[in-house]
Amino acid sequence: MQQPIGVIDSGVGGLTVSRELMRQLPKEKLIYLGDTERCPYGPRSKEQVKRYTWQMVHYLLGKNIKLLIVACNTATAYTLSELQSALLIPVIGVIEPGARAAIKNSQNKQIGVIGTEGTINSKAYPNTLKGVDHKIQVDGLACPRFVPMIEDGVFKGEEAEAVVAQTLQPLKNKSNMDTLILGCTHYPIIKDLVQAEMGPHIQVISSGEETAREASLILAYHKSLEQGNIAPVHEFFTTGNIEKFRHIANQWFEEPIQVLEWVSLDPMKSSAK
């Protein structure tokens, strides 16, 4: 029986990770749960993020997943090690894969990170990078305008270019970095704009691509890669507006999503579960 990979996110950002999982692991079935109703997690307290994340995890554990991907930087920063200790299946976050790819790429150990204010303030990237190599210098920049812009469907054209140029200005002025991590799962949608603004000498790392690649390794390591050749039918769940979710997913994916359902994670509202 096909055992799926579970992907959780505070909203739609994790769809960029899912897109990469589908591309790099086309035999694997995904079950995606986006807590769109309570998105964003960035400004919420650590305790609240942990509670919400555990609710998502419990929901997906009921779907017999073989691997859990926490496709949200905030949830990764607050819950990853706790989840890794508690669950019997492997758990992957989105911070370490991007960090390892940046270490591999950087020749001068000058690495930039852009993300939400929550992610930048958490110091999760500098801590991970310097934990491996204390000589690495990290320049972080919060880009609070990117997520709302992308969720509004603005990810090309003059307006998007202007926002990207203006936002990244401080990073361009002060840094000799050769590598820039997109430390938010929304940002791969505007990767081309970021690359154009930063210039060809800077390698832009998308955590979605790197997370999918590491998922491939962890599944191979546990001998649990899908062996058959049955085209998987992925399942998507959202706690928020179904049509808004479908609209964004279909903009980002090559093919329209087939299975999409609304789900409640609020114990008080879903007595039937």
Place this chain on the structure above:
Amino acid sequence: MQQPIGVIDSGVGGLTVSRELMRQLPKEKLIYLGDTERCPYGPRSKEQVKRYTWQMVHYLLGKNIKLLIVACNTATAYTLSELQSALLIPVIGVIEPGARAAIKNSQNKQIGVIGTEGTINSKAYPNTLKGVDHKIQVDGLACPRFVPMIEDGVFKGEEAEAVVAQTLQPLKNKSNMDTLILGCTHYPIIKDLVQAEMGPHIQVISSGEETAREASLILAYHKSLEQGNIAPVHEFFTTGNIEKFRHIANQWFEEPIQVLEWVSLDPMKSSAK
């Protein structure tokens, strides 16, 4: 106590993997064993390669290693799954990391592989790549002149360029690949020549870089990354000529190697061990 990473190879090729391990994981101590005396493994029988590889593994297990890297494509092809089943520590080969990086990179699923005749004939790369995604097309090319040339110290200049150009010609003529895997641990030494010959539209994947990055993940996954900040003193062992080994290592590394010893793996010759 510092617990080292063990690296085994049939000769000096695995030094390119070691160089990347030092760069990406500067806190980790390495113990390298190159079976230079019996190199190359490529033309040997599967049974012989397995016996020699197990001799190297047993030697390194006595050094309290926490992770074993089989930095030799032939040994990986013949022994990896056996070692992974038998040993209590994680074991990483050099084939899968390059394959996963190629899958991540390739947009058109047309992937090239160059390696020794043994590696190309083993079909290890096509099997790994197609196991993950059967739509991937693989063009393999054996490059038997590369290893002897590199071991002779010829890895730049007109002669090297001519050999590379002539050898790669068949691959350039027949393929639409966007990604090329250097499927031999010697080849990173001539990566720039290969890149120049193939052109900027082809991403050249070095299995050394990718193996080091996956080693980083596996150590993190097992919570066994080195935590201290003591500069490690790496140890190198060769079954062959010490001065030849030192000469090559010092050409390839940024700093001269400090600890290098001769060792015999032949049970009949080393009664003292």
